[in-house]
Amino acid sequence: MKNISIHEADFREALSRTAATVSVVSTDGPAGRAGLTVSAMCSVSTKPPSLLVCVNEESGVCKIMRDNSVMCINILRSNQGYISDAFSGRLEDSAQDPFEIANWDTASTGAPVMSEALINLDCSITNEIRHGTHYIFIGEIESLKLNQSGTPLVYRNRMYEQLGVASSLSLEDIEYSWERHT
Secondary structure, eight states: OOOOOOOHHHHHHHHHTSOEEOEEEEEOSTTOOEEEEESOEEEEEETTEEEEEEEETTSHHHHHHHHHOEEEEEEOBTTOHHHHHHHTTOOSSTTSOGGGGSOEEEOTTSOEEETTSSEEEEEEEEEEEEETTEEEEEEEEEEEEEOSOOOBOEEETTEEEOOOOOOSOOGGGSOOOGGGGO
16 A cells, blocks of 8 residues: 655645535534534435535534534525634634524424525434544435525635536436436
């Protein structure tokens, strides 16, 4: 096996050049209510419907999520950078509760659901994997809510970006079948 040395700064710079949607992951339960901003979220499977999020183990929210075993992924809208900032710890008043800057409901799992988010994905955490400095939480989706249509908040080059107009046809506009390509 080769011993390859990748510098952390180079790795961070490489990944900063990719685009990612921004979400606030919220949880509530016996360990308390908490939330944090993540850009490391993706689908895992459609059977069962599931996704994953990556959370730094040094984050105080990580242990709370592990203890509560529930999470709601609130995918932010393009104009909600201030909410992302708040859940990233960048409030002017560090004593302010970031949950106060948005409206919240309660999901079927008990996790907080941000009313104004683009999409809410309420999950039971069914698996966790510790890798390096992070925990990978896999959640099976218990319920989802597609709120008013819009564009997601995107993070690239260490800043928020607005998505432009799509230059290709949507999958709904062309004949496409997974079976044709497998």
